[in-house]
Amino acid sequence: MMHKADEHWLDAMISRAVDLGKVEFDRKAWLDRLAAEPQKRHLTGRAVEHVKSKYFETIWRKIMESRATKYSAAAVIALAAALILTNPFGASKNGVLLAAVQEKIAQVDTMILRGQTTFTSVSDPNISVKYDNVKYMSRQYGFAEDGYIKGVLTYRIALNRPQKQALLLLPTLKKYVKFPCTEEQIKVVERLTPTGVVDLLLETEYRKLGTATVDGVEAEGFEVQDLKPLESIMPKFLLDLQKGTATIWVDKKELLPIRMEGDMLLGKTFTTLFMDVNCHEVAALEKYNVELDPGLFSTNPPEGYTPFTLSDLIPMKLSMAGLGVVPTGCLVWQSTRQRRRTGKLIV
């Protein structure tokens, strides 16, 4: 049993014995250390600015310097929702390193993606349409997408990068819309790179989905849970993206994104025929670095096609054709005709 005085003395001795002096966390030194090992350290979420500036320069950084280009990069998914493009790039952690994915995709010149897009009216799930689509991406030529309904080519859209022109073909109507790509759209196309989607992942919150076998491949998944940054990508009267999520799966071995799934709620605009619409998009990487026919990206309308005019937007015509079309080439919509139990035909 110690006396009080002894206790105080002992406490004082122990305090002095363990006194290491003032220890302060040097954030800068720590960040330097973190930055010095970017290949080993995966940077989660919003990466440290300090590290960004050192290691995520080039395109990604340039995107971030401009509000417009930043959102252009983020436009990837909005555009996917609009059926123009889908780009299932992503990043990972726990073995699938962001930098490695970026580097790998930087070597990809062409891609073929195959998937489906399903639009369903929120108020009436019977009004639904499903497109099978094939997307072609070429760093040299641009982007092209073919959309099929039950095997019939329903639309084709091409954004020709060298010509700065876009063409929307509507084979069921034998109509076409040709329009110049604005500088902003070109930027979107240019930013439609892995870095753009990595940027999106970094800029928005995302959830890790863990490892799974996707299309027979061991992959790591990420879910972007908040697509709000995309809201301002397009004018609200064209695309009212109210909420959505996107899932990206990255092949752990090849370090390439192999699958993307997106779910979005699109508000009433004339592109959705004034319905609230759920959009479900799935795109899987089919091939990459294959030679693509430059003709796929041609913006010359085929023979027999006539220009799509404003009068073609008359609802009656749209109903007859089963199509809603946005001339800016952003959305094609078809409501399938289905019979209710009453036998009444609805559109």
Added chain:
Amino acid sequence: MTEDIDANLVAAALRGDAESFGRLCERYYPALVAIAYSQLADRHLAEDAAQEALLAAYRDIAKLKRPERLVGWLTAICRNIAIDMAKARARQKHAGIEDCSPVLDTGRNENDTVGIVREIILRLEPQMRDIVFLRYYNQMSYSRIAQMLGISEEAVNGKLRRARKMIHRQLRRRMSKETEP
């Protein structure tokens, strides 16, 4: 209150907010240094270990299944790193490589009472050492120590009392030996 702040910071850090992680680092760095020091008995190495632990934690924060255990998790990472460093140092010694870091800090005269107390503390069992450092150097409450070490407050209290007794007993023995003619 502190736990609420921690929970918010941890939640933000888990969402990838580097700023929040930085604040957590600032908050726990001295404690991690103390934990590492109790293994390494070298302040510079201890700081290295603590920084390394924070790097590892930042890299693997998504692996943390239960955010409320962040502090204990950080402590475990730091202790493991410090143990590895201590082993590496021992291997270097064994291989005849000159090791610059002393077993004990030589900043003070080891013959004085404080030096003896330090020596005794560094020979306590590892968890007792941690508790002594966290209590006397970091001025932590029993509940925070318990949280860091993943043990109960009662265990902290018991071990600290035993540690003090041992230090006192050994110190008296050492001092009486030294005063013997």
